[in-house]
Amino acid sequence: MEHLLDNNLPAIACHNIRTEYQSTLHRPILNGIDLQINHGEFVALLGMNGAGKSTLLRSLVGLVPIKKGDIEICGTSVDRKHIGAVRKNIGFLFQGGGLVDQLSCLDNVLCGCLGELTTWQSLWGFPQRDRRVAMQLLQNLGLQEQIYQKARQLSGGQRQRVAIARTLIQSPHILLADEPTTGLDVSGINQVMDSLAEMHQQGLTVIVVLHDLALAAKYAQRAIILDQGKVWYDGGCQNIERQFARLQSLSQFQSVNAA
Amino acid sequence: MKFIDRIRSHISKITSNQYNIWAVRGCIFISVVWAYIWSLNGLKVNLELIKTSLPYMTDFLSRLLPPDLSILDVAIKALIETVQMSLWGTTIGAILSIPIALISARNLSPFWLRWLASLFQNAVRSVPSIILGLFFVAATGLGAPAGTLALGIYTIGYLAKFYQEAIESVDKRSLEALQVSRASWWQIAQYGVMPQVLPLCLGYTIYMFEYNIRAASVLGVVGAGGIGFELVNYIRGFEYNKATTMMLVLLVVVTSIDALSSQLRNKFKSD
Numbered sequence: 001m002e003h004l005l006d007n008n009l010p011a012i013a014c015h016n017i018r019t020e021y022q023s024t025l026h027r028p029i030l031n032g033i034d035l036q037i038n039h040g041e042f043v044a045l046l047g048m049n050g051a052g053k054s055t056l057l058r059s060l061v062g063l064v065p066i067k068k069g070d071i072e073i074c075g076t077s078v079d080r081k082h083i084g085a086v087r088k089n090i091g092f093l094f095q096g097g098g099l100v101d102q103l104s105c106l107d108n109v110l111c112g113c114l115g116e117l118t119t120w121q122s123l124w125g126f127p128q129r130d131r132r133v134a135m136q137l138l139q140n141l142g143l144q145e146q147i148y149q150k151a152r153q154l155s156g157g158q159r160q161r162v163a164i165a166r167t168l169i170q171s172p173h174i175l176l177a178d179e180p181t182t183g184l185d186v187s188g189i190n191q192v193m194d195s196l197a198e199m200h201q202q203g204l205t206v207i208v209v210l211h212d213l214a215l216a217a218k219y220a221q222r223a224i225i226l227d228q229g230k231v232w233y234d235g236g237c238q239n240i241e242r243q244f245a246r247l248q249s250l251s252q253f254q255s256v257n258a259a
Numbered sequence: 260m261k262f263i264d265r266i267r268s269h270i271s272k273i274t275s276n277q278y279n280i281w282a283v284r285g286c287i288f289i290s291v292v293w294a295y296i297w298s299l300n301g302l303k304v305n306l307e308l309i310k311t312s313l314p315y316m317t318d319f320l321s322r323l324l325p326p327d328l329s330i331l332d333v334a335i336k337a338l339i340e341t342v343q344m345s346l347w348g349t350t351i352g353a354i355l356s357i358p359i360a361l362i363s364a365r366n367l368s369p370f371w372l373r374w375l376a377s378l379f380q381n382a383v384r385s386v387p388s389i390i391l392g393l394f395f396v397a398a399t400g401l402g403a404p405a406g407t408l409a410l411g412i413y414t415i416g417y418l419a420k421f422y423q424e425a426i427e428s429v430d431k432r433s434l435e436a437l438q439v440s441r442a443s444w445w446q447i448a449q450y451g452v453m454p455q456v457l458p459l460c461l462g463y464t465i466y467m468f469e470y471n472i473r474a475a476s477v478l479g480v481v482g483a484g485g486i487g488f489e490l491v492n493y494i495r496g497f498e499y500n501k502a503t504t505m506m507l508v509l510l511v512v513v514t515s516i517d518a519l520s521s522q523l524r525n526k527f528k529s530d
Contacts, residue, residue, distance in 0.1 A: 024264070061439050087441050098436035102454035111450050115441025122446055163436070170440060 009075040011174055011205040012037040012060060017069035019055060019229075028067065029055045031229030037207060039173070042200045044216035044237065045209045046244070047226035048251065053209045054095075056226065057176050060207075061090055073174065088115065091167025093177035097159035101152035105143060105162045108151050109134040112166035130169070137165040141195065157188025164195050175199055177208040181215065193219050213241050227251070319499075326507055327500035333489060334508040341485035342512070344407045344478075345471035351407070352414020353464050359415065360422030367426065376419075384416035388474050392483040403484030410471050410478070418467055425459035426452075458527035465520040472516060476509060 012035070019030045029052045037043055045053045058064045060071060062083045071078040073086045091112075099108045110126045113134075121127070126134075138147050141161045146154060151162060160180050167175060177196060181189040189212075197219055200206045210216045216223055217237045225233040225243060233243045273279050362368045363376040391412050395405035434451045442450065479487020486509055493502040 063435055063439070084441055087439055090439070092436065092439045094432045094436055096432065098430070098432035100433045100451055100454050101430070102458065103450070107450070111437055111442070112440050114437060114443070114446045114450065117446075119443045119445045123449070166436070166440070 010036045010072075011039045011041070011074060012207070013072045014056075015069050015071075017056075017059065017071060018067050019059065019064060020067050025050070027229060029064075029229055030059065030066075032069075033226075033229070033231055035224060035231055035234060037205065039205050040200075040203060041205055041207075041222055042197070042220045043207045044220035044223045044240075045207060045226065046211075046213070046216060046223055046240065047232070048247070051226040052229045053226055054178050057092075057178050057207065057209055060176060061087055061092055084115075088170070089173045091170055091172035091175045093160065093163050093167060093175070093180045095179040095182050096156075097151075097163040099151040099159055099162055099166075102150060104148050104150055105138060105154070105165075106131065106134055106147050108162050109137060109165045109169055112169040115170070134165065134169055137168050138162070141165055142191075155188065156184045157191050160184065160188070160192045161195065164192070164199075168199070172204070174205045175207070177206070179209050179211065181210070181212065189215070213244055216240060322499040323503045325500060326503040327498070328504055330501050330504055331508070334486070334505050337479075337486040337489045337505070338508050338512055340403055341472055341475045341479075341487075341509075344403050344410060344475045344485050345468055348407045348410025348475070349414055349464060349468040349471050351411030352467070353418055355411065356415050356418035356422050359419040360426060363419065363423040364426040366429065366431065380416060380419050383412060384420075386412075386416075388413045388478060389481055392478040392481040396482050401482040401484075406475055406478045406483030406485050409483055410475060413474060414467055414471065417470075418463060421463040421467075422456075422460055425456045425463070428459070429455045462524040462527045465523055469513070469516050469520045472509075472513060 014033050014035050017030050017033045019028045021028050029050075031052075033052075033056060045057065047053050055064050059066055060073065060078065062078050062080075066078075074089060076082050076086055078086050100111070103111070107126075110130055113126070113130050114122055117126070117130075135147060138144060141164060143158060143161055143165070146158060146162075151159060154162065163180075175196070180192050180196070184192065193215060196206055196208060208220070210220075217240060220237050223233065223235065223237045223240045223243075224231060225240070225247060227247055232247060233240075273283070359376055359380065362372050363380060365373065368376070388409060391409035392406060395408045399405045399408065429452055433455070434447055437447045437451045475485040476487040476490065479485040479489070480491045482488060486505055490502055490505045493499070493505065
């Protein structure tokens, strides 16, 4: 397990990854992705709808099977055999939070440490030590009043912060966030993005799928723009608006030609 | 899948035109009206028939009153048996419904298994409860055991479908989040699936229990025990006043169980 923390190895390395062919798209969703992300980076993953952003993120934790190529997380390849070791180091924020609505915020956060507990240990609830950690995390994220509230009663921003607490309790090295700001109001967006920035400052590698270019430019150091399952741009965030405009005009041109 | 996609693209092409949309709506309206007229003709209902049948109805209803309360003890005893039949019938049906729901759920089972399971579900649902009652009366003889078994099988037809829908409504992302947290199969079931499915399923089961009390009263007609057995005997013996007592007792119980169960269901919903 030690080599997972080896900082000389890239946090994420994808070599020519391809997913299964999609007849509706006439191509695989991921169609030959090559990229490398180092420890401590804050990367914004951008692209039009259907470009493969979420699929790429999901494939990094083994939620989408890869047909060709390989993915390495801190030098460990993402396959059936090593998936447990890989997931141990990754926290994943789902769009909308991915919480269990019927559980309390506290229980939702505690679900993050299920991997550390055996089925038998978690059968009658969670250990006191973990409960204290979870409460502290919720307090740090400004949710002390919502600790015992059901997740369904929360606002979008609160949900996403509970989800952040759930990933933090695993103390991951890499955080993947799939459109964490979708559906949130301005204050919710700022709260979530500020939390991500704070985690990044504490040394986490953060990869976040975004639609908002201004947010990407504000928080991320590096932008990766995907188009039709391939990396279309990979570089600094200074001129992503220009890059995006170019991509849009190109795709319009292509669709006119196809018609 | 491909075929459906192809049809869908044709349909969207047709409905993309404003005039076509109104033409399609007009066609739907005309066919609905036609279906109603066609059904009415098939039923051979006319004003004359309603007029001549009215005196018979009022005569029947007037003979029901007043209720004969002397058989109240018989009615309550029969009713208790009905509730007991419903309780066990619903429980047997609920237990048998769980595996069938699991193999019918879109998010759990492969296509072929789902197809078989839904075929089975439809087969069970299309057998009327009376037929099930007759079948079990033939097997176990007259009385409550036959009714209980009939209710058990009848319940599968509905609860399996309800459970299936509850399982299908589980939020996929919440389970994936647990998967990424390296939760075991059992942990995902305990902390992800159960909290989402259980309140819905309990609500459905309570509703089914209430429904089965009414269904059990019908089963009595074919001798499968419960309040219906006594009810039909009184009607066949022209003792309408006693039958009224039976129906009144049933009404009281069904109403109170309905009130109780809707409160319980609301509680499960808000949990």
